[in-house]
Amino acid sequence: MTEPTRHDTRLDRFVDNYSERTNGMRVSAVRALFAVANRPEIVSLAGGMPNIADLPLPDIAESMAEMVRTRGTQIMQYGSGQGEPEFREQILDVMALEGITAHPDDVVVTAGSQQGLDLVTRIFCNPGDVVLAESPSYVGALGTFLSYQAEVVHVPCDDDGLNPTALRETIARVQAEGKRIKFLYTIPNFNNPSGVTQPLHRRREVLEVCRAGGVLVVEDNPYGLLALDADPVPAMRSLDDEVIYLGSFSKTFAPGFRVGWVLAPHAVREKLTLAQESATLCPPVFSQFAIGNYLRNHDWKGQVDVFRDMYRDRRDAMLSTLHETMPAGTSWTQPAGGFFVWVTLPEGLDAQAMLPRGVNARVAFVPGSAFYADGQGARNVRLSFCFPPAERIQLGVKRFADVVRRELEVMATFGVHTSPIEPRMPAGPAPDLS
Numbered sequence: 202m203t204e205p206t207r208h209d210t211r212l213d214r215f216v217d218n219y220s221e222r223t224n225g226m227r228v229s230a231v232r233a234l235f236a237v238a239n240r241p242e243i244v245s246l247a248g249g250m251p252n253i254a255d256l257p258l259p260d261i262a263e264s265m266a267e268m269v270r271t272r273g274t275q276i277m278q279y280g281s282g283q284g285e286p287e288f289r290e291q292i293l294d295v296m297a298l299e300g301i302t303a304h305p306d307d308v309v310v311t312a313g314s315q316q317g318l319d320l321v322t323r324i325f326c327n328p329g330d331v332v333l334a335e336s337p338s339y340v341g342a343l344g345t346f347l348s349y350q351a352e353v354v355h356v357p358c359d360d361d362g363l364n365p366t367a368l369r370e371t372i373a374r375v376q377a378e379g380k381r382i383k384f385l386y387t388i389p390n391f392n393n394p395s396g397v398t399q400p401l402h403r404r405r406e407v408l409e410v411c412r413a414g415g416v417l418v419v420e421d422n423p424y425g426l427l428a429l430d431a432d433p434v435p436a437m438r439s440l441d442d443e444v445i446y447l448g449s450f451s452k453t454f455a456p457g458f459r460v461g462w463v464l465a466p467h468a469v470r471e472k473l474t475l476a477q478e479s480a481t482l483c484p485p486v487f488s489q490f491a492i493g494n495y496l497r498n499h500d501w502k503g504q505v506d507v508f509r510d511m512y513r514d515r516r517d518a519m520l521s522t523l524h525e526t527m528p529a530g531t532s533w534t535q536p537a538g539g540f541f542v543w544v545t546l547p548e549g550l551d552a553q554a555m556l557p558r559g560v561n562a563r564v565a566f567v568p569g570s571a572f573y574a575d576g577q578g579a580r581n582v583r584l585s586f587c588f589p590p591a592e593r594i595q596l597g598v599k600r601f602a603d604v605v606r607r608e609l610e611v612m613a614t615f616g617v618h619t620s621p622i623e624p625r626m627p628a629g630p631a632p633d634l635s
């Protein structure tokens with residue numbers, strides 16, 4: 202494996218003390234945009250922050266205050282490295298909505314699903330090991346894999362997510378090169394960043410290919426309950442008990458508590474618990490009790506429905522405005538849930554080069570190259586519809602369309618040839634996910 206080139210500065214007197222692992226660390230493209238995107242005049246279609254304004258905050262505050270008054274000495278103390286037993290039981294009720302049956306002993310509570318991903322990577326990956334990932338894939342996952350010096354190999358996708366034929370060929374090619382594939386990382390529900398969902402038949406095919414190739418599957422599912430057009434598709438874990446499943450309360454309750462979980466086969470759970478104890482001693486105890494209190498005393502399923510209605514309105518506002526304003530040669534995905542739309546720009550445009558001009562036009566977006574480990578994605582953009590209200594989304598998309606149109610005008614002025622592709626229309630029936 203070729204060692205990455207260091208880009209440290211000699212102004213840092215500790216430069217010779219860092220581990221080789223720090224070579225793989227990189228700044229999140231989304232986090233790098235925060236300072237700009239938070240300016241009030243900017244419409245940010247960049248970040249994936251959920252809208253928690255629709256939560257019944259006064260009721261939640263009252264029940265939490267009562268919890269502190271009656272159980273304060275317990276909920277502010279150290280806890281189990283695996284997570285509180287009662288809370289792990291409640292997590293089973295959440296997963297049951299996607300067809301998962303499990304035992305609470307096989308659940309490990311984490312500081313968000315991001316920490317769960319870090320722990321999974323830590324216990325499986327040695328430097329040079331291969332992680333297979335969708336094309337494109339979640340930027341936070343890519344950063345984690347690279348920080349552990351794993352090699353990310355992207356698997357081609359189509360409108361139904363991972364392509365099983367391409368997956369089979371990729372596994373065979375990587376193994377023929379003498380490399381070890383540690384797992385396939387996939388977001389089958391409303392992929393971040395593409396918004397694409399794997400239908401049930403495709404999930405079965407992917408699992409079959411991985412079983413035949415001896416490849417573990419890690420299913421990341423932060424958006425699964427936020428299906429906007431139909432009931433959630435059964436999780437991959439519901440089809441195969443050897444799938445490692447990552448869940449989160451950040452999208453269905455509130456991200457500030459930083460609570461997620463890993464559901465894993467028993468032997469893997471043991472290793473995860475040891476890794477968790479070495480990282481944090483125990484996951485945040487107060488946060489677990491706070492979310493458990495919410496699940497017990499509030500209509501959390503009804504609140505998920507409130508979120509679904511709100512995000513559906515915002516998604517539809519984005520899709521309709523893209524249809525009305527984007528120039529020919531642009532296409533985009535039709536997410537059935539989640540937070541994101543994946544835009545493909547006309548040939549010849551570069552989203553990263555466009556970004557400063559987008560900021561000048563008072564709209565922020567994430568260039569597609571952030572979601573690849575190998576330099577792909579120059580013509581892609583991730584647009585998020587989760588946080589701004591519908592009217593701000595419409596304004597932001599119009600500004601984005603103006604930026605794209607001006608880029609095309611510059612290309613035309615200098616005689617650059619483009620080959621337009623037909624835009625994917627946002628209207629029409631929901632996709633068949635059975």
